[in-house]
């Protein structure tokens with residue numbers, strides 16, 4: 001049995017459903033059963049639990065051999081993941097596959113939390129691996145849908161930085177392959193799209209896919225952060241969710257393109273142009 005945490009989220013829901021589709025016994029750790037029933041296939045077993053309340057974790061881990069560990073991108077990454085690692089060790093879990101990332105955040109606050117989690121995995125004595133996507137198209141591009149639709153504009157503070165954007169479904173497919181095969185403990189699977197593109201390149205792809213002009217406007221980081229806060233994000237949400245990533249993009253720390261998706265799945269990863277075709281409805 002594989003337990004997927006964060007299973008009503010972007011990665012977790014896709015991974016739980018993908019495993020179920022492949023006929024793999026899978027359980028979802030969720031806070032809200034009704035939400036899980038809306039998002040997850042009927043074959044996914046559902047366990048209600050809260051990573052902020054470690055006492056709720058042992059029943060979810062009963063009979064589990066492997067955990068896919070994902071938690072929200074906020075200041076609690078380490079405490080939540082540490083709670084699951086400790087509970088998994090106590091429950092006799094064999095292996096933990098943790099969602100990390102391959103953008104080089106180099107010691108920024110998000111990186112420090114993920115590194116602390118990885119140190120806890122190393123110290124746990126369990127087998128472990130990392131699935132490390134580059135920036136995901138859904139979280140990086142979909143938030144621009146309204147501005148593209150309303151005015152044909154993309155606003156960001158990414159400069160000319162290029163990013164190996166990857167589709168969320170491709171990450172789920174790669175993660176399912178890692179979860180259902182045995183690799184060496186400690187291996188880091190870096191999952192990217194087929195090419196590294198700047199936001200100017202993204203505007204060109206969007207124009208071609210949507211059949212209308214889309215222009216990229218680069219703004220200074222402080223102005224973009226103020227814009228996000230003005231739209232209702234807390235300063236911390238703006239930093240953890242957007243600013244730290246765009247800074248890394250701008251500094252050339254997200255350019256990585258690997259062949260890992262292809263070696264795990266035998267298929268080519270989704271190009272950005274094809275992704276826009278898939279999500280056309282949101283942008284027009």
Ligand SMILES: NC(=O)c1ccc[n+]([C@@H]2O[C@H](COP(=O)([O-])OP(=O)(O)OC[C@H]3O[C@@H](n4cnc5c(N)ncnc54)[C@H](OP(=O)(O)O)[C@@H]3O)[C@@H](O)[C@H]2O)c1
Nearest residue numbers: 006007008009010011031050051052073100101135136139
């Ligand atoms: N986006 C990217 O480009 C990217 C790339 C590489 C790595 N990452 C990493 O991806 C992770 C975020 O994954 P995601 O985008 O799938 O997150 P997400 O969509 O925000 O989903 C978070 C999930 O965690 C659940 N959750 C929240 N608090 C919980 C708690 N206390 N106990 C149990 N479950 C809880 C949420 O449940 P509810 O539905 O109940 O809220 C939801 O299912 C971060 O670690 C980030 O660093 C992201």
